[in-house]
Amino acid sequence: GQYWLQLPAAFGPRDLPALWQFLDALPATFTYGVEVRHPCFFDKGEDEQRLNRGLHARGVNRVILDSRPVHAAHPHSEAVRDAQRKKSPPNPEIGPQRKKTKVPVHAVVTASHPMVRFIGSDNMAQNREFFAAWLQKLPQWRQTTTPFLFLHTPDIAQAPELVNTLWHDLRSVLPEIGTAPSIPQQSSLF
Structure with missing residues (x-):
């Protein structure tokens, strides 16, 4: 596995020096991944390229978020409705956000353990249907x-069903x- 740093959408290009300083201070014996959410890191411009170059130079994986299924779904359950719901109030710098981030899928490898x-x-x-692209990649x-x-x-609670489905x-x-791992049923806590 890898240690995974999930950054908020407000963490943008101007914050990259702090990220580099943090990553440079970590022990080199572990594997790390960074998940970003700021829109500038998904526009294929200079900011995204700087992020990818910096991660690559440090041997750090860029975590690839694929939330397309949850955002395309007809919300049959409260959990999906909640994931699609916009947070309040919106951040004026980056606009409204959803509880489950909706960003473009950039299948980028910056180190030896890419994580989807x-x-x-x-x-x-x-x-x-959405996972089919990953079956090629x-x-x-x-x-x-x-x-x-x-x-x-x-x-x-539906995660085991997703694993079994895919x-x-x-x-x-x-x-x-x-073969698929055995996923035992959890006993009730009460």
Whole structure:
């Protein structure tokens, strides 16, 4: 795995020196990933290029957020409605935000362990459709890197169903992952 730094949307290009200072102070014996949310880091301009170059120079992975399924979903559950809901009040610098960030998917490799954070919805068929692109990308990356995949849903109780839904497709392109893990039912706390 890797230690994962999730930055808020307000953390923008002017804050990169602080990020570099922080990352440079970390022990080199661990693997790190950084997830950004500021719009400037997704416009394919100079700010995004500076971010990618800085992460690459430090051997730090850029975490790739794929929240397309949850934002495309018809909200059948309160968890999905809540994930799609805009926060209040909006940040004047970056505009309104959603509880589950909606940013373009930039499949960028900056180090040896690219990580995809895939936020599925409560519609498993739709999740498979959105995940299809990763079924092409992950085997390509696997030739030169060791990618990580972080799957979750707005209602975390549906995460095991998401894993079970996607595992067969994932195994068809990456047979070395083996059979799906056994996911035991959690006992009630009360």
